[in-house]
Amino acid sequence: MLSVSNGLDPLLKRPFSIHRILGDDLQFLYRVVGKGTEILSSRKPGDTIEVLGPLGNSFPVRKSNKNIVLVAGGLGIAPIVGLAEKISHSRQFLKKSDEMNGPLLFYGAKTKNEVMCREDLESLNIKPIISTDDGTFGIKGNIVTCLKRYFSRHKLMTEGCTLYACGPEMMLKSLSSFTAKKGIHCFAALEQNMACGVGTCLGCVVNTKKGYRRVCKEGPVFPIEEIIWDKL
Amino acid sequence: MKKRTSSDLKVDLGRLKLKNPVMTASGTFGYGKEYSEFFDLNRLGALVIKGISLKPMKGNPVPRICETPSGMLNAIGLQNNGLKGFMKEQLPFLKTVKTKVIVNILGNSVDDYVELAQQMEGAGVDAVELNVSCPNVKKGGIAFGTEPAAFEELIRAVRKKVDLPLITKLSPNVSDIKQFARIAEDSGSDIISLINTITGMSINVKTRQPRLANITGGLSGPAIRPVAVRMVWECYKTVSIPIIGMGGILSSDDALEFILAGASAVAVGTGNFLNPTTTTTIIDGIKDYMAQTGIDSMSALTGALKCPKRP
Ligand SMILES: Cc1cc2nc3c(=O)[nH]c(=O)nc-3n(C[C@H](O)[C@H](O)[C@H](O)COP(=O)(O)OP(=O)(O)OC[C@H]3O[C@@H](n4cnc5c(N)ncnc54)[C@H](O)[C@@H]3O)c2cc1C
Numbered sequence: 234m235l236s237v238s239n240g241l242d243p244l245l246k247r248p249f250s251i252h253r254i255l256g257d258d259l260q261f262l263y264r265v266v267g268k269g270t271e272i273l274s275s276r277k278p279g280d281t282i283e284v285l286g287p288l289g290n291s292f293p294v295r296k297s298n299k300n301i302v303l304v305a306g307g308l309g310i311a312p313i314v315g316l317a318e319k320i321s322h323s324r325q326f327l328k329k330s331d332e333m334n335g336p337l338l339f340y341g342a343k344t345k346n347e348v349m350c351r352e353d354l355e356s357l358n359i360k361p362i363i364s365t366d367d368g369t370f371g372i373k374g375n376i377v378t379c380l381k382r383y384f385s386r387h388k389l390m391t392e393g394c395t396l397y398a399c400g401p402e403m404m405l406k407s408l409s410s411f412t413a414k415k416g417i418h419c420f421a422a423l424e425q426n427m428a429c430g431v432g433t434c435l436g437c438v439v440n441t442k443k444g445y446r447r448v449c450k451e452g453p454v455f456p457i458e459e460i461i462w463d464k465l
Numbered sequence: 466m467k468k469r470t471s472s473d474l475k476v477d478l479g480r481l482k483l484k485n486p487v488m489t490a491s492g493t494f495g496y497g498k499e500y501s502e503f504f505d506l507n508r509l510g511a512l513v514i515k516g517i518s519l520k521p522m523k524g525n526p527v528p529r530i531c532e533t534p535s536g537m538l539n540a541i542g543l544q545n546n547g548l549k550g551f552m553k554e555q556l557p558f559l560k561t562v563k564t565k566v567i568v569n570i571l572g573n574s575v576d577d578y579v580e581l582a583q584q585m586e587g588a589g590v591d592a593v594e595l596n597v598s599c600p601n602v603k604k605g606g607i608a609f610g611t612e613p614a615a616f617e618e619l620i621r622a623v624r625k626k627v628d629l630p631l632i633t634k635l636s637p638n639v640s641d642i643k644q645f646a647r648i649a650e651d652s653g654s655d656i657i658s659l660i661n662t663i664t665g666m667s668i669n670v671k672t673r674q675p676r677l678a679n680i681t682g683g684l685s686g687p688a689i690r691p692v693a694v695r696m697v698w699e700c701y702k703t704v705s706i707p708i709i710g711m712g713g714i715l716s717s718d719d720a721l722e723f724i725l726a727g728a729s730a731v732a733v734g735t736g737n738f739l740n741p742t743t744t745t746t747i748i749d750g751i752k753d754y755m756a757q758t759g760i761d762s763m764s765a766l767t768g769a770l771k772c773p774k775r776p
């Protein structure tokens with residue numbers, strides 16, 4: 234949670250995922266969508282920003298997860314880059330091809346200008362499969378459709394993989410029906426309006442098969458099959 | 466220079482004796498444990514626990530919260546894991562905290578409240594706070610806290626069965642809060658606390674939808690502070706039982722406004738969300754204010770408002 238203003242407007246802290254940790258630096262990647270992020274974007278080098286965190290859980294990468302596949306939609310790329318870095322080091326990923334020696338990543342964006350982190354990904358040896366809604370970059374269409382097509386073409390290779398996903402609710406929802414049908418393990422990072430960030434206000438819950446769970450505390454990452462999408 | 470001791474800050478809310486006047490507001494501090502990672506809970510005057518009902522309550526669908534100018538709306542729907550869950554999962558931790566523990570209780574009938582209060586007394590908590598902003602199911606669902614007869618019946622019934630210090634939390638959603646303060650005092654409440662959230666609503670004009678799934682919610686935060694201070698002042702002039710003031714307190718100056726208006730103690734709600742250490746900063750700030758103004762007891766500050774005479 235980041236304090237975006239020192240005054241009363243906006244009043245509440247804003248939740249962001251940690252993008253990358255580089256030495257002593259904590260990096261956040263965000264898009265200006267409203268007042269809070271607008272104020273954040275006007276901050277200058279040397280200004281201080283209060284951070285409450287790290288909070289909640291993270292993508293659960295186990296030693297046994299050999300074939301990891303990453304899925305990002307829009308700003309969902311923020312935590313996925315950090316995760317890609319982590320699994321690149323432990324080499325627990327599924328490769329796209331022998332030339333590109335990095336994890337398989339599906340990345341969807343609205344349009345070319347919103348495709349981010351390409352240099353970061355390149356330096357990690359990742360050549361993502363990119364789609365844009367308007368076709369201005371990569372494949373035209375939505376990223377879950379791309380992923381489905383890829384999986385049906387490379388059946389043998391994609392067996393026994395684990396998916397880690399972050400992106401808009403619509404994307405995660407359609408991903409969940411695919412992974413359920415195919416019996417693929419998938420973990421998704423969710424978003425919800427937040428106030429406290431530490432589990433006390435119960436404002437940020439999501440509806441799961443185990444009842445309401447707090448995105449800031451038990452989440453933001455949940456096994457995708459536990460989420461009840463139509464009654465979020 | 467005068468030596469400062471912690472005894473400066475002691476307050477007696479009748480039988481309920483606190484080491485300082487700063488407590489947490491129900492529903493904004495969970496069951497305490499969450500914030501124990503950020504500071505020593507023993508520094509608090511008291512810890513007020515999230516509302517507990519007899520049976521677990523699932524709560525409302527999302528969105529449950531939204532931000533509004535200088536405040537926030539919430540419609541959590543009183544989610545809690547019920548009396549049994551509380552006794553098993555939360556109480557053991559609360560027993561280890563060396564400050565007063567006050568449990569906020571809620572129900573849909575007088576019997577619910579009586580049962581809960583008795584159980585809490587048995588469990589050894591320091592006081593119970595009645596959240597009367599709940600629908601009285603037997604009487605058509607009108608909130609206990611907005612209907613004088615049901616309000617009186619509820620407090621009298623609980624008072625009859627428990628000896629524990631009894632705090633009645635007043636709803637601001639009434640035309641005359643003084644009337645409810647008086648009934649609370651006459652019916653045997655030891656203390657009153659105010660204010661609970663003010664019912665509000667916010668609309669997203671782009672989608673034409675309400676911003677909360679529940680449509681309406683409770684407004685809290687600095688936006689409600691002037692209303693809350695006014696209500697504390699009105700109640701202070703009306704009753705002689707101690708008052709716990711709350712509503713948008715973020716700083717020691719905010720807390721002092723309530724104290725000068727007549728509160729003996731204060732509670733911090735939304736302020737915890739902005740910074741987990743808001744309460745301890747306020748305790749230090751009040752201490753400094755007393756040192757600077759040469760006031761050596763909290764009781765000398767309560768109600769010490771100076772209204773200039775009109776010419
Ligand atoms: C766990 C978590 C991790 C997040 N990580 C990131 C991140 O790494 N990078 C990033 O840019 N954002 C991230 N977000 C979203 C971010 O918190 C919001 O974009 C931010 O709070 C908006 O604040 P604001 O004051 O600028 O907008 P507001 O004034 O609050 O809202 C302006 C507009 O943006 C929309 N909006 C607000 N919140 C969101 C949201 N969560 N998702 C989509 N639209 C929203 C509102 O509906 C409104 O129309 C994350 C959210 C959560 C819960």
Ligand SMILES: Cc1cc2nc3c(=O)[nH]c(=O)nc-3n(C[C@H](O)[C@H](O)[C@H](O)COP(=O)(O)O)c2cc1C
Pocket residue numbers: 434435490491492493515516539541543569596634660661662684685686687689711712713714732733734735736
């Ligand atoms: C998220 C949230 C949950 C709350 N839950 C309860 C509750 O369970 N019982 C209760 O009596 N008051 C509850 N309240 C009201 C607060 O205790 C307090 O009266 C109110 O928020 C005003 O104080 P504030 O402006 O400092 O937050 C809740 C408030 C918020 C914001």
Ligand code: FES
Pocket residue numbers: 426427428429430431432433434435436437438447448449450
């Ligand atoms: S934001 Fe308060 S419980 Fe998650």
